[in-house]
Amino acid sequence: MNDEANRRPARDPQDLARFLVSRQQAGDAEGMAALYEPDAILDIGGGQLASGRDAIRDFYARLVTVGPEFELGDQRPAIVNGDLALTSTRLADGTVTVEIAHRQGDGTWLWVIDQPSIVP
Template structure:
């Protein structure tokens, strides 16, 4: 999962502070996996792309929305720079 993010990316989980950078993101996902929780499935919405930035989002079954901002890399791939989880997460 960490490979999907830029090295200095941030995740807003709703906690007081943002999760910032690969090391903290890795720790977040490790804790998530160890807890036994599962990601919710949802309906992926079409990406809104403007140049080298894209806003992506998923509508979850409970109506909440997860959103991400991705940046196109020099090789043409996309990596997330901001990830904001739903409060329901």
């Protein structure tokens, strides 16, 4: 599979969760990390944070080999204020993910803060 061809940029903050799930299911940790700004923060559980895209990629690389397969949940409408958006999804088990996305200069969106409920 050509991962680069499957890495469309998020033109809407609502795209990010769907892209994350599809890339995780494809085993594309690099593509998952590409959904984050270079200095983004991801809560990886246990009081730990992955800081920066490299650390996020490393976390997802481990997750795609041993973790559970992500599934799409009930994505709530994004709350957008200028160049920031609050995204969230209610998962099948009732937990909720919460993320902050930032509009880039080219109009695409990347996450800057992610507090997911799915962790290994």
